Amino acid sequence: MPDFEAFDHESHIHEAIALAREAVEREDRPFGSVLVRDDEIVMRESNHVLTEDDIRRHPELHLAYRAMREMDPETRAETVMYTSTEPCPMCSGGMRYAGFGRVVYSVSAEEVVEFTGGEPATRAAEILDCEVAGPVENEAGRAVHESFW
Numbered sequence: 001m002p003d004f005e006a007f008d009h010e011s012h013i014h015e016a017i018a019l020a021r022e023a024v025e026r027e028d029r030p031f032g033s034v035l036v037r038d039d040e041i042v043m044r045e046s047n048h049v050l051t052e053d054d055i056r057r058h059p060e061l062h063l064a065y066r067a068m069r070e071m072d073p074e075t076r077a078e079t080v081m082y083t084s085t086e087p088c089p090m091c092s093g094g095m096r097y098a099g100f101g102r103v104v105y106s107v108s109a110e111e112v113v114e115f116t117g118g119e120p121a122t123r124a125a126e127i128l129d130c131e132v133a134g135p136v137e138n139e140a141g142r143a144v145h146e147s148f149w
Helices: 009-025 057-071 071-077 087-097 109-116 139-149
Strands: 032-037 038-048 079-085 102-107 131-133
Touching: 009 032, 009 038, 009 079, 009 102, 009 139, 032 057, 038 057, 057 079, 057 087, 071 079, 079 139, 102 139, 109 139
Parallel strands: 079 102, 102 131
Antiparallel strands: 032 038, 032 079
């Protein structure tokens, strides 16, 4: 198993946040994610729910889908998902099935409620079967949400 602690967490989270900004620029919601193996980004995705009129196009769920098609289980277990925002329950379910080694987020689900209102969702760690770490680079992640909501 790789030493996930040696990965460049800040750099990977900043790429996920940049993808969230990219989503906002095309009038989608502020979410972005990257998959990292051996400390190198292997896949990128941003939110496409509004622009593709597809409720499944959360970046985390789409990356889990792609990983299931393109990686074997051992490779997925050696992969970390970095995401601008803690995954929702739908995405967490797909990610659990994909079997990633770790998930790292910038903005927590509880913080998103501050911007959007409503009740907090089930936390990702309650669904995922791997370590969930965060927040990382929280101020930068929050800035994208503050500019959107």
